[in-house]
Amino acid sequence: MKETTTEQHIIEAAKKVFIAKGYENATMRDIAKEANVNSAMVHYYFRSKDKLFGIVFDSIGKFFYENVYQIYKEDLDIFEKIRKVVYNRITILIQHPELPSFLVREMFKRPELLEHNYSRQIKESCDVFMLQVEAAMANGRIRKINPMNLFLNIDSLCVFPFHIRPLMQHCSEISEAEFNELMNERCTDVADFIIQSIKL
């Protein structure tokens, strides 16, 4: 159990501030205040706002993807795997509903953020899953379908509602708690929706 150093303390504060405000709206002063240190300290430890943000972005991206992409590599029946992926993804999203929009926001502004990252991990799990889909098609367990699109569909159905959460809440006039409740119910529905579509 490592002690919380000043450095880690600042990183945690930076995560909170960057997620809440985005890169441009977050200031080094904000982060310093959140971490209860002087703003010069933040520069002392991380040289620049850019360096600090790079560390934060990598950490968040890895956290967001690694959990669920491990599941794709597990040795599970394809239907079970889909259910497990959907359940895990939506559960994590309910706990961290602001992550998808954060990642998309920053990724679009600076695609170079993707360079030294978890991208290869994603590609690996995608490849593993697509092979399994091919096999299931050959065995006649599922209908003929483009494996890449199936992979995309799973993520789409899980993540998209969190991308448009403010719009959904505004249109349906629901609170954050009610939104989470909706997503919780949606969990089973999404898995059913996918499996109904591909099973033979």
Added chain:
Amino acid sequence: MKETTTEQHIIEAAKKVFIAKGYENATMRDIAKEANVNSAMVHYYFRSKDKLFGIVFDSIGKFFYENVYQIYKEDLDIFEKIRKVVYNRITILIQHPELPSFLVREMFKRPELLEHNYSRQIKESCDVFMLQVEAAMANGRIRKINPMNLFLNIDSLCVFPFHIRPLMQHCSEISEAEFNELMNERCTDVADFIIQSIKL
């Protein structure tokens, strides 16, 4: 055929710049340069960056939603309607792939942007569609399903890939043209995916 006034000229320039850079990264100087006018002129016509952005955001949001949400209100067989919605949505998205991320980016930072907007239009078309889903369930044309989730699923499957486009392009090492080709092929697949899932 209305002549292009300076005012409209600036709005078009502002759209381009705001979409490319986002609200905070775009400067009034950028917009003025894009519109080939002095930066004081932009303030003269629109008072503030906020006012100008509000106009741009509303216009883009309306454009992005109105086309496809009209279709939901048309008198079509439910399967035909789903195919038409999917086709239209993806076609528009291929022509304007940067709009979803733009709207999400700004919507999350300032949810008040949704106040005086197309939100009611979305809600209306959603309501119409959900009624149709209920009827189709009663008629035994489709299986039992949460209508709201079906509505969400359609949008998810169409829009989500455009949200994560930089990530997809980076992971698959594909160009923008190849991405568009993928989305074009995906059009039929998505409609099939949905219909396979709900038909009896």
Added chain:
DNA sequence: GTCTATAACTCGATAGAC
């Protein structure tokens, strides 16, 4: 390592001449 002070810069907005 930690602080204060400030340099250097950019941006939104306006004043004022034409």
Added chain:
DNA sequence: GTCTATCGAGTTATAGAC
């Protein structure tokens, strides 16, 4: 309406005392 010039506020980043 259109331009130049500039103010004032807010930012990153660093220098230098402790």
